[in-house]
Amino acid sequence: MSHLQQVGHQVQVSDLYAMNWKATLDSRDFPARQPGRFDASLDSAVAFKDDTQNADIKAEQQKLLWADTVIFQFPLWWFSMPAIMKGWFDRVYAHGFAYGVGEFSDSRWGDRYGEGVMTGKRAMLLVTTGGWDSHYSARGINGPIDDLLFPIQHGCLFYPGFSVLPPLVLYRVQKMQPSAFTEACQQLAQRLDTLATTTPIPFRRQNFGDYQIPAMTLRDDILPEQGGFAVHVQES
Amino acid sequence: MSHLQQVGHQVQVSDLYAMNWKATLDSRDFPARQPGRFDASLDSAVAFKDDTQNADIKAEQQKLLWADTVIFQFPLWWFSMPAIMKGWFDRVYAHGFAYGVGEFSDSRWGDRYGEGVMTGKRAMLLVTTGGWDSHYSARGINGPIDDLLFPIQHGCLFYPGFSVLPPLVLYRVQKMQPSAFTEACQQLAQRLDTLATTTPIPFRRQNFGDYQIPAMTLRDDILPEQGGFAVHVQES
Secondary structure (H helix, E strand, O other): OHHHHHOOOOOOOOOOOOOOOOOOOOHHHOOOOOOOOOOHHHHHHHHHHHOOOOHHHHHHHHHHHHOOEEEEEEEOEOOEOOHHHHHHHHHHOOEOOOEOOOOEOOOOEOOOOOOOOOOOOEEEEEEEOOOOHHHHOOOEOOOOHHHHHHHHHHHHHHOOOOEEOOOEEEOOHHHOOHHHHHHHHHHHHHHHHOOOOOOOOOEOOOOOOOEEOOOOEEOOOOOOOOOOHHHHEOOO | OHHHHHOOOOOOOOOOOOOOOOOOOOHHHOOOOOOOOOOHHHHHHHHHHHOOOOHHHHHHHHHHHHOOEEEEEEEOEOOEOOHHHHHHHHHHOOEOOOEOOOOEOOOOEOOOOOOOOOOOOEEEEEEEOOOOHHHHOOOEOOOOHHHHHHHHHHHHHHOOOOEEOOOEEEOOHHHOOHHHHHHHHHHHHHHHHOOOOOOOOOEOOOOOOOEEOOOOEEOOOOOOOOOOHHHHEOOO
């Protein structure tokens, strides 16, 4: 944060543990909801539209709208985010805010995957792991780190419209020697200094011809016979 | 549950919302910890060894040890588990219980990925989605469901030793018609009736020759030139 401020950025921080962030999305998030069965999506939609969401959710949405770049920092726990951060997405990403936005028709399938409220904003993951980097390599037993992060980078960030910068992943951090720590700090500073100029991951946008609607499958003539996460990144 | 009991199984249920399950792993989970910086892994290891974990964590560990089969049911939120269930893994999977177990040497890298405390037990995911099944197909925009579930099935279930049965995924559930619901119930009943006989996903075990230690990369002569999640499943 001090590095970003030194070079002239304004910074807001959401330290979820320090904030004692409520991780679980539940009916208490929508104090004006009608009695009856809790419906996470429907109750969220009504509360967002009527401006009756809990204050902590609304404050985080305002921070997102304020930012031009968002950095998500977390340790990889069980190959994903810690629960408290997952609960940030579950709760802050309201229906009508981060999903269920835009027109659903024969030619468009909502403002998502490259369009949405975060369009024009950049996001980057800053991830630490206990495991070695080779364990997360293309043939490493944990699975390639890019694939492990796909549900977050593509599913949580690109989905509502963020341009997603390549992540900075620091491995084996609990055994990090001072020299490696210094090097990691330099890496991070370099990434912070180039947030505005780094080329985002070229995920394919949904409503611009690459996908069949409403099946939302990649057009047959693009990378035929291939599947998996990688086909959703444009070839260079 | 009633179906399982009718055919003679004993069943314990952990309904995380009904239990008001604490989702966030933090220092309060280890009431006997030494003051100082919280270390999720180290504090967990000490508390597990000294039997000073919080009672809710210990109770879930006991249920796991008791069970021969565990079914994890959840709606897919943002391409993963809801935070409350992620927090179940973060907290119940203690160091010394689900990871950090066994010998680390030139010939073994802990009891994990096919070995561990859950060896001999079966696990299955029961997942519901809002999106259509084609969106989760091999070329669907969300990514293939098997790849989205890999961090859970391989990283959370196979890791501590579970045999992982193919998941039952029910799509588009909020728009499900009565006939489709009846069909889904029949599918589920069929899966419950065959829990003991269904062939598990043939994930490669770590310490049985397929991986180089300590790099933990797949041996060069196995599926050469290939990478990604799929190489960790044995060819049939």
